[in-house]
Amino acid sequence: MAKIVAGVGTSHVPAIGAALDNGRTGEPYWKPVFAGYEKSKEWIAKLKPDVCIAVYNDHASAFSLEMFPTFGVGAGEEYPIADEGWGPRPVPPVKGHPDLAWHIIQSVVQDDFDLCICNKMAVDHGLSVPLSVMFGQPSEWPCPIIPVIVNVVVYPVPTGKRCYMLGKAIRKAVESFDKDLKVVIFGTGGMSHQLAGQRAGLINKEFDNRFLDNLVHDPAANLDITHLEYLREAGAEAIELVMWQVMRGALDDEVNEIHRFYHVPASNTAVGHIILENKKS
Amino acid sequence: MPINAAYEDIPGTVVFDMDRARQGYHLNMFCMTLMKPENRVAFKANEAEYLKQFPMTEAQAKAILSRDWNAMINLGGNIYFTGKLAATDGLSFQQVAAKMSANSQEEYLQMMLAGGRSVEGNRSKSEWKNRG
Numbered sequence: 001m002a003k004i005v006a007g008v009g010t011s012h013v014p015a016i017g018a019a020l021d022n023g024r025t026g027e028p029y030w031k032p033v034f035a036g037y038e039k040s041k042e043w044i045a046k047l048k049p050d051v052c053i054a055v056y057n058d059h060a061s062a063f064s065l066e067m068f069p070t071f072g073v074g075a076g077e078e079y080p081i082a083d084e085g086w087g088p089r090p091v092p093p094v095k096g097h098p099d100l101a102w103h104i105i106q107s108v109v110q111d112d113f114d115l116c117i118c119n120k121m122a123v124d125h126g127l128s129v130p131l132s133v134m135f136g137q138p139s140e141w142p143c144p145i146i147p148v149i150v151n152v153v154v155y156p157v158p159t160g161k162r163c164y165m166l167g168k169a170i171r172k173a174v175e176s177f178d179k180d181l182k183v184v185i186f187g188t189g190g191m192s193h194q195l196a197g198q199r200a201g202l203i204n205k206e207f208d209n210r211f212l213d214n215l216v217h218d219p220a221a222n223l224d225i226t227h228l229e230y231l232r233e234a235g236a237e238a239i240e241l242v243m244w245q246v247m248r249g250a251l252d253d254e255v256n257e258i259h260r261f262y263h264v265p266a267s268n269t270a271v272g273h274i275i276l277e278n279k280k281s
Numbered sequence: 282m283p284i285n286a287a288y289e290d291i292p293g294t295v296v297f298d299m300d301r302a303r304q305g306y307h308l309n310m311f312c313m314t315l316m317k318p319e320n321r322v323a324f325k326a327n328e329a330e331y332l333k334q335f336p337m338t339e340a341q342a343k344a345i346l347s348r349d350w351n352a353m354i355n356l357g358g359n360i361y362f363t364g365k366l367a368a369t370d371g372l373s374f375q376q377v378a379a380k381m382s383a384n385s386q387e388e389y390l391q392m393m394l395a396g397g398r399s400v401e402g403n404r405s406k407s408e409w410k411n412r413g
Contacts, residue, residue, distance in 0.1 A: 036353055073357075084365065085368025113331060199293030200379075231294065267375040
Protein backbone atom coordinates (compact mmCIF):
# COMPACT_ATOMS: atom_id res chain seq x y z
CA MET A 1 0.00 0.00 0.00
CA ALA A 2 1.20 3.50 -0.79
CA LYS A 3 1.22 5.98 2.06
CA ILE A 4 1.52 9.73 2.52
CA VAL A 5 4.03 10.07 5.34
CA ALA A 6 4.63 13.81 5.43
CA GLY A 7 3.57 17.20 4.15
CA VAL A 8 5.68 20.17 3.13
CA GLY A 9 4.31 23.71 2.98
CA THR A 10 6.43 26.25 1.15
CA SER A 11 6.20 29.56 -0.68
CA HIS A 12 7.08 29.39 -4.36
CA VAL A 13 8.38 32.92 -5.00
CA PRO A 14 9.91 33.10 -8.53
CA ALA A 15 12.72 35.36 -7.32
CA ILE A 16 13.96 32.51 -5.09
CA GLY A 17 14.39 30.40 -8.23
CA ALA A 18 16.12 33.27 -10.00
CA ALA A 19 18.50 33.75 -7.05
CA LEU A 20 19.45 30.06 -7.23
CA ASP A 21 19.77 30.03 -11.02
CA ASN A 22 21.94 33.15 -10.99
CA GLY A 23 24.25 32.03 -8.18
CA ARG A 24 23.09 34.71 -5.75
CA THR A 25 22.28 32.48 -2.77
CA GLY A 26 25.23 33.76 -0.76
CA GLU A 27 24.20 37.41 -0.98
CA PRO A 28 23.07 39.04 2.29
CA TYR A 29 19.53 39.46 0.94
CA TRP A 30 19.15 35.78 0.00
CA LYS A 31 21.36 33.97 2.50
CA PRO A 32 18.74 33.81 5.30
CA VAL A 33 16.11 32.50 2.84
CA PHE A 34 18.21 29.52 1.76
CA ALA A 35 19.46 28.92 5.31
CA GLY A 36 15.82 28.28 6.23
CA TYR A 37 15.75 25.27 3.89
CA GLU A 38 19.04 23.62 4.90
CA LYS A 39 17.38 21.35 7.43
CA SER A 40 14.60 20.57 4.94
CA LYS A 41 17.04 19.41 2.28
CA GLU A 42 18.71 17.09 4.80
CA TRP A 43 15.33 15.82 5.99
CA ILE A 44 14.04 14.93 2.53
CA ALA A 45 17.37 13.45 1.40
CA LYS A 46 17.20 11.12 4.39
CA LEU A 47 13.51 10.31 3.96
CA LYS A 48 13.94 9.47 0.25
CA PRO A 49 10.30 9.62 -0.84
CA ASP A 50 9.36 7.38 -3.78
CA VAL A 51 6.95 9.99 -5.14
CA CYS A 52 6.05 13.58 -4.31
CA ILE A 53 2.62 15.04 -4.98
CA ALA A 54 3.07 18.77 -5.53
CA VAL A 55 0.04 21.03 -5.18
CA TYR A 56 0.64 24.35 -6.90
CA ASN A 57 -1.07 26.88 -9.13
CA ASP A 58 -0.32 27.50 -12.75
CA HIS A 59 0.49 31.22 -13.15
CA ALA A 60 -0.99 31.51 -16.64
CA SER A 61 1.74 29.33 -18.13
CA ALA A 62 0.19 26.03 -19.23
CA PHE A 63 -3.27 27.54 -18.93
CA SER A 64 -4.64 30.90 -19.99
CA LEU A 65 -8.02 32.56 -20.33
CA GLU A 66 -8.73 30.01 -23.07
CA MET A 67 -9.05 27.37 -20.36
CA PHE A 68 -8.49 27.48 -16.62
CA PRO A 69 -9.32 24.31 -14.69
CA THR A 70 -10.26 24.59 -11.01
CA PHE A 71 -8.46 21.37 -10.08
CA GLY A 72 -6.23 19.18 -12.22
CA VAL A 73 -3.83 16.26 -11.88
CA GLY A 74 -0.79 15.70 -14.08
CA ALA A 75 -0.93 12.20 -15.55
CA GLY A 76 1.95 12.56 -18.01
CA GLU A 77 5.38 10.93 -18.19
CA GLU A 78 7.25 14.22 -18.24
CA TYR A 79 6.59 17.97 -17.96
CA PRO A 80 8.81 20.60 -19.58
CA ILE A 81 9.79 23.79 -17.72
CA ALA A 82 7.72 26.78 -18.88
CA ASP A 83 9.13 29.92 -20.46
CA GLU A 84 7.43 32.60 -18.36
CA GLY A 85 8.85 35.46 -20.38
CA TRP A 86 12.52 35.31 -19.43
CA GLY A 87 13.30 31.83 -20.82
CA PRO A 88 12.77 28.54 -18.99
CA ARG A 89 14.54 28.10 -15.65
CA PRO A 90 17.70 25.99 -16.10
CA VAL A 91 16.34 23.07 -14.08
CA PRO A 92 15.61 19.49 -15.14
CA PRO A 93 12.22 18.59 -16.62
CA VAL A 94 9.81 17.07 -14.11
CA LYS A 95 9.18 13.34 -14.46
CA GLY A 96 5.70 12.15 -13.54
CA HIS A 97 4.29 8.93 -12.13
CA PRO A 98 1.44 8.06 -14.52
CA ASP A 99 0.44 4.84 -12.70
CA LEU A 100 -0.21 6.54 -9.38
CA ALA A 101 -1.52 9.71 -11.04
CA TRP A 102 -4.18 7.85 -13.02
CA HIS A 103 -5.10 5.88 -9.93
CA ILE A 104 -5.55 9.15 -8.01
CA ILE A 105 -7.69 10.56 -10.83
CA GLN A 106 -9.85 7.43 -10.89
CA SER A 107 -10.35 7.44 -7.14
CA VAL A 108 -10.73 11.18 -6.55
CA VAL A 109 -13.26 11.69 -9.35
CA GLN A 110 -15.33 8.87 -7.86
CA ASP A 111 -15.11 10.82 -4.60
CA ASP A 112 -16.98 13.71 -6.27
CA PHE A 113 -14.04 15.90 -7.31
CA ASP A 114 -14.16 16.81 -10.99
CA LEU A 115 -10.53 16.93 -12.09
CA CYS A 116 -8.93 18.11 -15.28
CA ILE A 117 -6.66 15.35 -16.59
CA CYS A 118 -3.39 16.98 -17.69
CA ASN A 119 -1.10 14.91 -19.90
CA LYS A 120 0.81 17.68 -21.63
CA MET A 121 1.61 20.63 -19.43
CA ALA A 122 4.57 22.98 -19.05
CA VAL A 123 5.25 23.59 -15.36
CA ASP A 124 6.18 27.01 -14.02
CA HIS A 125 7.86 28.48 -10.94
CA GLY A 126 4.93 27.36 -8.83
CA LEU A 127 6.25 23.82 -9.08
CA SER A 128 9.94 24.27 -9.88
CA VAL A 129 10.78 26.61 -6.99
CA PRO A 130 9.51 24.21 -4.29
CA LEU A 131 11.55 21.42 -5.93
CA SER A 132 14.62 23.65 -5.96
CA VAL A 133 14.40 24.68 -2.31
CA MET A 134 13.85 21.08 -1.20
CA PHE A 135 16.19 19.23 -3.55
CA GLY A 136 18.77 21.86 -4.48
CA GLN A 137 20.24 21.84 -7.99
CA PRO A 138 20.53 18.19 -9.10
CA SER A 139 20.93 17.16 -12.75
CA GLU A 140 17.63 15.35 -12.38
CA TRP A 141 14.98 15.43 -9.65
CA PRO A 142 15.41 12.54 -7.21
CA CYS A 143 11.88 11.13 -7.57
CA PRO A 144 8.80 11.27 -9.77
CA ILE A 145 6.45 14.19 -9.11
CA ILE A 146 2.68 14.27 -9.55
CA PRO A 147 1.59 17.85 -10.17
CA VAL A 148 -1.79 18.83 -8.74
CA ILE A 149 -3.00 22.20 -9.97
CA VAL A 150 -5.45 24.50 -8.24
CA ASN A 151 -6.90 27.65 -9.77
CA VAL A 152 -6.14 30.63 -7.53
CA VAL A 153 -5.84 33.11 -10.41
CA VAL A 154 -9.19 33.47 -12.20
CA TYR A 155 -12.12 33.95 -9.81
CA PRO A 156 -14.15 32.17 -8.63
CA VAL A 157 -11.47 30.01 -7.01
CA PRO A 158 -12.12 27.06 -4.68
CA THR A 159 -12.53 27.52 -0.93
CA GLY A 160 -9.98 26.42 1.62
CA LYS A 161 -12.43 23.85 2.92
CA ARG A 162 -12.91 22.34 -0.54
CA CYS A 163 -9.14 22.15 -0.94
CA TYR A 164 -8.83 20.40 2.43
CA MET A 165 -11.42 17.84 1.34
CA LEU A 166 -9.50 17.32 -1.91
CA GLY A 167 -6.48 16.50 0.24
CA LYS A 168 -8.51 13.86 2.07
CA ALA A 169 -9.65 12.35 -1.23
CA ILE A 170 -6.06 12.26 -2.50
CA ARG A 171 -4.96 10.51 0.68
CA LYS A 172 -7.67 7.90 0.30
CA ALA A 173 -6.61 7.37 -3.30
CA VAL A 174 -2.93 6.96 -2.40
CA GLU A 175 -3.76 4.46 0.34
CA SER A 176 -5.68 2.27 -2.09
CA PHE A 177 -2.76 2.04 -4.53
CA ASP A 178 -1.37 -1.48 -4.59
CA LYS A 179 2.35 -0.73 -4.58
CA ASP A 180 4.42 0.14 -1.51
CA LEU A 181 5.32 3.76 -2.07
CA LYS A 182 6.44 6.40 0.39
CA VAL A 183 4.73 9.64 -0.64
CA VAL A 184 5.30 13.25 0.45
CA ILE A 185 2.76 15.92 -0.42
CA PHE A 186 3.70 19.57 -1.01
CA GLY A 187 1.31 22.49 -0.55
CA THR A 188 2.83 25.59 -2.09
CA GLY A 189 2.35 29.34 -2.53
CA GLY A 190 1.80 32.24 -0.14
CA MET A 191 2.31 33.35 2.46
CA SER A 192 1.08 36.94 2.78
CA HIS A 193 1.77 38.95 -0.35
CA GLN A 194 0.22 41.24 -2.89
CA LEU A 195 1.86 41.75 -6.27
CA ALA A 196 -0.27 44.44 -7.88
CA GLY A 197 -2.06 47.71 -7.23
CA GLN A 198 -1.31 50.54 -4.82
CA ARG A 199 -1.41 48.10 -1.89
CA ALA A 200 1.37 45.90 -3.33
CA GLY A 201 3.91 44.73 -0.77
CA LEU A 202 1.37 43.98 1.93
CA ILE A 203 2.67 41.57 4.59
CA ASN A 204 0.82 40.32 7.67
CA LYS A 205 3.12 38.36 9.96
CA GLU A 206 0.43 37.80 12.57
CA PHE A 207 -1.92 36.26 10.02
CA ASP A 208 0.84 34.06 8.62
CA ASN A 209 2.04 32.78 11.97
CA ARG A 210 -1.47 32.08 13.15
CA PHE A 211 -2.03 30.10 9.95
CA LEU A 212 1.15 28.08 10.60
CA ASP A 213 0.20 27.45 14.23
CA ASN A 214 -3.27 26.29 13.22
CA LEU A 215 -1.82 24.07 10.54
CA VAL A 216 -0.01 22.12 13.25
CA HIS A 217 -2.45 22.18 16.15
CA ASP A 218 -5.91 23.05 14.85
CA PRO A 219 -6.18 22.63 11.07
CA ALA A 220 -9.97 22.99 11.21
CA ALA A 221 -9.55 26.61 12.38
CA ASN A 222 -7.89 27.54 9.07
CA LEU A 223 -10.84 26.19 7.09
CA ASP A 224 -13.06 29.05 8.19
CA ILE A 225 -10.83 31.67 6.57
CA THR A 226 -12.93 33.19 3.79
CA HIS A 227 -11.59 34.43 0.48
CA LEU A 228 -12.33 37.97 1.65
CA GLU A 229 -10.24 37.46 4.77
CA TYR A 230 -7.24 36.08 2.86
CA LEU A 231 -7.36 39.03 0.46
CA ARG A 232 -8.02 41.76 2.98
CA GLU A 233 -5.75 40.54 5.76
CA ALA A 234 -2.84 39.01 3.87
CA GLY A 235 -2.90 40.46 0.35
CA ALA A 236 -4.49 39.43 -2.93
CA GLU A 237 -2.03 36.63 -3.64
CA ALA A 238 -2.27 35.14 -0.13
CA ILE A 239 -5.23 33.25 -1.59
CA GLU A 240 -2.55 30.74 -2.65
CA LEU A 241 -2.62 29.47 0.94
CA VAL A 242 -5.72 27.42 0.09
CA MET A 243 -3.25 25.05 -1.58
CA TRP A 244 -1.61 24.37 1.79
CA GLN A 245 -5.03 23.11 2.89
CA VAL A 246 -4.85 20.33 0.29
CA MET A 247 -1.55 19.21 1.81
CA ARG A 248 -2.92 19.42 5.36
CA GLY A 249 -6.08 17.53 4.44
CA ALA A 250 -3.94 14.65 3.16
CA LEU A 251 -2.25 14.20 6.57
CA ASP A 252 -3.44 12.76 9.87
CA ASP A 253 -5.32 15.07 12.24
CA GLU A 254 -2.38 14.73 14.63
CA VAL A 255 1.02 15.58 13.22
CA ASN A 256 4.54 16.29 14.39
CA GLU A 257 6.10 19.58 13.38
CA ILE A 258 9.57 18.73 12.09
CA HIS A 259 10.66 22.15 10.89
CA ARG A 260 9.32 25.67 10.47
CA PHE A 261 10.78 28.74 8.83
CA TYR A 262 9.36 32.22 8.32
CA HIS A 263 11.13 35.17 6.73
CA VAL A 264 10.29 38.57 5.25
CA PRO A 265 11.00 39.47 2.49
CA ALA A 266 11.69 37.53 -0.65
CA SER A 267 10.83 39.98 -3.41
CA ASN A 268 7.22 40.96 -2.56
CA THR A 269 6.49 38.01 -0.34
CA ALA A 270 6.63 36.54 3.15
CA VAL A 271 8.37 33.18 2.85
CA GLY A 272 6.73 30.49 4.94
CA HIS A 273 7.80 26.90 5.20
CA ILE A 274 6.76 23.99 7.37
CA ILE A 275 7.35 20.23 7.47
CA LEU A 276 4.74 18.01 9.12
CA GLU A 277 5.00 14.26 9.64
CA ASN A 278 2.18 11.89 10.43
CA LYS A 279 2.67 10.55 13.95
CA LYS A 280 1.87 6.98 13.05
CA SER A 281 4.11 6.70 10.00
CA MET B 282 -21.66 41.93 -10.99
CA PRO B 283 -20.18 38.95 -9.17
CA ILE B 284 -22.39 37.42 -6.50
CA ASN B 285 -20.15 38.52 -3.66
CA ALA B 286 -18.10 41.60 -4.37
CA ALA B 287 -17.33 42.57 -0.77
CA TYR B 288 -13.69 42.57 -1.84
CA GLU B 289 -14.36 45.81 -3.72
CA ASP B 290 -13.90 47.49 -0.34
CA ILE B 291 -10.22 46.47 -0.13
CA PRO B 292 -8.18 49.53 -1.10
CA GLY B 293 -5.52 49.49 -3.83
CA THR B 294 -6.50 45.95 -4.82
CA VAL B 295 -8.11 44.64 -7.99
CA VAL B 296 -9.54 41.13 -7.78
CA PHE B 297 -9.44 39.24 -11.07
CA ASP B 298 -13.10 38.32 -11.06
CA MET B 299 -15.48 37.38 -13.83
CA ASP B 300 -15.98 40.98 -14.98
CA ARG B 301 -12.24 41.63 -15.25
CA ALA B 302 -11.52 38.28 -16.87
CA ARG B 303 -14.03 39.16 -19.60
CA GLN B 304 -12.90 42.78 -19.92
CA GLY B 305 -9.23 41.84 -20.08
CA TYR B 306 -9.43 38.77 -22.29
CA HIS B 307 -7.51 40.15 -25.27
CA LEU B 308 -5.04 42.16 -23.20
CA ASN B 309 -4.16 39.04 -21.23
CA MET B 310 -4.04 36.80 -24.29
CA PHE B 311 -1.60 39.24 -25.90
CA CYS B 312 0.62 38.75 -22.84
CA MET B 313 0.47 34.96 -23.27
CA THR B 314 2.11 35.27 -26.70
CA LEU B 315 5.21 36.71 -24.99
CA MET B 316 6.06 33.24 -23.69
CA LYS B 317 7.73 32.59 -27.05
CA PRO B 318 11.10 34.28 -27.66
CA GLU B 319 10.31 35.02 -31.33
CA ASN B 320 7.15 36.85 -30.27
CA ARG B 321 9.06 38.89 -27.72
CA VAL B 322 11.42 39.96 -30.50
CA ALA B 323 8.55 40.80 -32.86
CA PHE B 324 6.73 42.78 -30.17
CA LYS B 325 9.84 44.76 -29.25
CA ALA B 326 10.51 45.53 -32.92
CA ASN B 327 7.16 47.29 -33.39
CA GLU B 328 4.93 47.27 -30.34
CA ALA B 329 1.96 49.20 -31.75
CA GLU B 330 1.88 47.08 -34.89
CA TYR B 331 2.13 43.84 -32.88
CA LEU B 332 -0.81 44.87 -30.68
CA LYS B 333 -3.03 45.25 -33.76
CA GLN B 334 -3.38 41.45 -33.83
CA PHE B 335 -5.48 41.65 -30.67
CA PRO B 336 -8.95 43.22 -30.62
CA MET B 337 -8.38 45.08 -27.35
CA THR B 338 -9.63 48.60 -26.57
CA GLU B 339 -7.61 51.70 -27.34
CA ALA B 340 -7.25 52.38 -23.63
CA GLN B 341 -5.83 48.88 -23.07
CA ALA B 342 -3.34 49.28 -25.93
CA LYS B 343 -2.32 52.68 -24.60
CA ALA B 344 -1.78 51.25 -21.11
CA ILE B 345 0.48 48.56 -22.58
CA LEU B 346 2.47 50.92 -24.79
CA SER B 347 3.01 53.40 -21.95
CA ARG B 348 3.69 50.58 -19.44
CA ASP B 349 1.05 51.96 -17.11
CA TRP B 350 0.94 48.83 -14.94
CA ASN B 351 -1.92 50.01 -12.73
CA ALA B 352 -3.99 50.99 -15.76
CA MET B 353 -3.47 47.53 -17.27
CA ILE B 354 -4.77 45.94 -14.05
CA ASN B 355 -7.69 48.37 -13.84
CA LEU B 356 -8.64 47.52 -17.45
CA GLY B 357 -8.83 43.78 -16.85
CA GLY B 358 -5.18 42.77 -16.90
CA ASN B 359 -3.97 40.17 -14.43
CA ILE B 360 -0.53 40.36 -12.85
CA TYR B 361 0.47 36.83 -13.91
CA PHE B 362 -0.30 37.74 -17.51
CA THR B 363 1.19 41.25 -17.42
CA GLY B 364 4.16 39.66 -15.66
CA LYS B 365 5.09 38.21 -19.06
CA LEU B 366 5.27 41.77 -20.44
CA ALA B 367 7.37 42.75 -17.44
CA ALA B 368 9.73 39.82 -18.07
CA THR B 369 9.96 40.85 -21.73
CA ASP B 370 11.10 44.28 -20.49
CA GLY B 371 13.59 42.62 -18.13
CA LEU B 372 11.61 43.67 -15.06
CA SER B 373 10.99 41.50 -12.01
CA PHE B 374 7.68 41.22 -10.14
CA GLN B 375 9.27 43.34 -7.42
CA GLN B 376 10.17 46.12 -9.82
CA VAL B 377 6.64 46.17 -11.24
CA ALA B 378 5.09 46.12 -7.76
CA ALA B 379 7.25 49.12 -6.85
CA LYS B 380 6.10 50.99 -9.97
CA MET B 381 2.49 50.35 -8.97
CA SER B 382 2.72 51.24 -5.32
CA ALA B 383 5.76 53.29 -4.36
CA ASN B 384 7.54 56.53 -5.26
CA SER B 385 10.74 54.69 -6.15
CA GLN B 386 12.35 51.27 -6.36
CA GLU B 387 14.53 52.12 -3.37
CA GLU B 388 11.55 53.20 -1.26
CA TYR B 389 9.75 49.92 -2.06
CA LEU B 390 12.83 47.79 -1.37
CA GLN B 391 13.33 49.48 1.99
CA MET B 392 9.66 49.03 2.89
CA MET B 393 9.92 45.29 2.15
CA LEU B 394 13.17 44.94 4.11
CA ALA B 395 11.45 46.65 7.04
CA GLY B 396 8.74 43.97 7.04
CA GLY B 397 6.48 45.00 4.17
CA ARG B 398 3.41 47.21 3.96
CA SER B 399 1.41 46.93 7.17
CA VAL B 400 -2.17 45.76 7.03
CA GLU B 401 -3.02 48.44 9.60
CA GLY B 402 -4.77 51.29 7.82
CA ASN B 403 -4.91 49.24 4.60
CA ARG B 404 -7.92 46.99 5.13
CA SER B 405 -10.76 49.16 3.88
CA LYS B 406 -11.29 51.96 1.41
CA SER B 407 -12.77 53.93 4.29
CA GLU B 408 -9.25 54.07 5.76
CA TRP B 409 -7.85 55.54 2.55
CA LYS B 410 -10.35 58.41 2.27
CA ASN B 411 -7.94 60.99 3.55
CA ARG B 412 -5.07 59.94 1.29
CA GLY B 413 -3.99 62.46 -1.27
